[in-house]
Amino acid sequence: MWHLETAQAAATKAEAESAKAEQKLSGHKVAYTDLIANTYEEQPQLHALSALTTQAGVQDVIDAASTTYQLSTAMDDIQVGYKKAAAAADKASDRAEAARAEAAARATEAKAAHDRAQSAADYAAAEASRVDQQRTRMVAELAQLQNISVDLASRRQAAIEEARREAAAAAAAKAAQAAQAAADKAAAAAAAEAAKKAAQQAEQADQNDEPSAPAPEPAPSQPDPTPPAPGGGAQAAIAYAKAQLGEPYLWAADGPDSWDCSGLTMKAWGAGGKYLPHYSVAQYDQSTPISLSQIAPGDLLFWSSNGRASGIHHVALYMGGGQYIHAPRAGKNVEIKSLSYWYPTMAARP
Missing domain, CATH: 3.90.1720.10 (endopeptidase domain like (from Nostoc punctiforme))
Known part of the structure; x- marks a missing residue:
């Protein structure tokens, strides 16, 4: 759906640019047409031979030639602008056409995806209905075999299924408790081992206090009652x-x-x-x-x-x-x- 919306937005933008380019091209067409018409109307007055025979001097001939040059230059400029506008209009039209094609392709894809989703939903609904019908039929057969009512058989089946769910939940809870107990035990053992190692590391670090020279023996203290001597x-x-x-x-x-x-x-x-x-x-x-x-x-x-x-x-x-x-x-x-x-x-x- 997002791809379709993006393609449609791009097509709309491209069409707007194409319309703008066409409008600009129309303006150049009008200017070009007006210039050609004006040039045609003034042409008799700009003919070199006519100027030489009917006007007063050389200066008039030069002025007429200058006017002819200016008109020619203006015509060239308008013609160039017209060609550029026409090329831009063609490009904008091509982009708009490509954008419209992309939007159409995305729309086709979106419809196909919608159709697939609808088909899957229909299949799931049909499958659920089939399973429900099969269950109803099996309950009825069970009731017939056990010589009980269908309602009672349905209640029994529901109770069996509920008991299975409860047993599965209880087993999962028991497993979780066992896992937690094992984790707690492992954590306690790790903490005890860490404490022991920390004490041993402190013991090792303090051993660096060993002197480099003999230390004097302290004065003897009052002897305690003598315990039994070490055994053999x-x-x-x-x-x-x-x-x-x-x-x-x-x-x-x-x-x-x-x-x-x-x-x-x-x-x-x-x-x-x-x-x-x-x-x-x-x-x-x-x-x-x-x-x-x-x-x-x-x-x-x-x-x-x-x-x-x-x-x-x-x-x-x-x-x-x-x-x-x-x-x-x-x-x-x-x-x-x-x-x-x-x-x-x-x-x-x-």
Whole structure:
């Protein structure tokens, strides 16, 4: 329909331009005709021989020749304008004819589209009527087979169809609820994993606080009641950790060829028969806090930015003799250091 309206508007515009060009051409025709008539009337007076025999002198002859030249020039100008107007009128007429043809073609297309749409609508209506008749016939046959009234059979069929729709809706709702529950569970797991990774990243970043020169050992504090010494698994844990000496640090790694600090202590004490989580703060929480004056081989040493468990950012395994083994930070390997090199903040016994 839009194409038809556009073509009709173009045809109307083209016809108006053609009419305007024809009007202009008519004006040029009148001017051209008047000029020819005037020239014919004045011709006897402009003849060169007549001027020489009847007028007073050479100047009159020159004036007459000038007038003849001016009239000739004006005739040429009018003739050129006439030809241009005629050419413009022809072009405008051609455009109008083309626009009328385009409008006619669009009208034909619009009628064909309307006919197709009407045919499709008629077919759909006939198909709906056929389906309805078939359903009515099947309900009547069902009523006859079940020895009930057609009205009752219709109600039963309607109830069956409604039950099917409700069952489909219920199934769709159940599936949507299951999908939502799965999405919520996945989102919760992702949030927990993100929180754990963020804490481990903070732990890794804070490890850059490791000093480049030995730090003085603080004055000993009042000893706490001594908890039980580490069990026989302590030596197995130390042996496992020493077997990893020289292997590189890698954040969040727990072997077999690279380690972060809590990954090394987790696997070491795993070899000693105790489970520790892969997170330094959680390892402290799961162990028994002790004072640094009570540490024994196998105990865990912690470094904290605020002196409390919430600020823990590094963990190592105490070997005894004032030494510990740890996975220090990115760019370094598993190594043994003395307590005087980097003194821990707190300690705990697994």
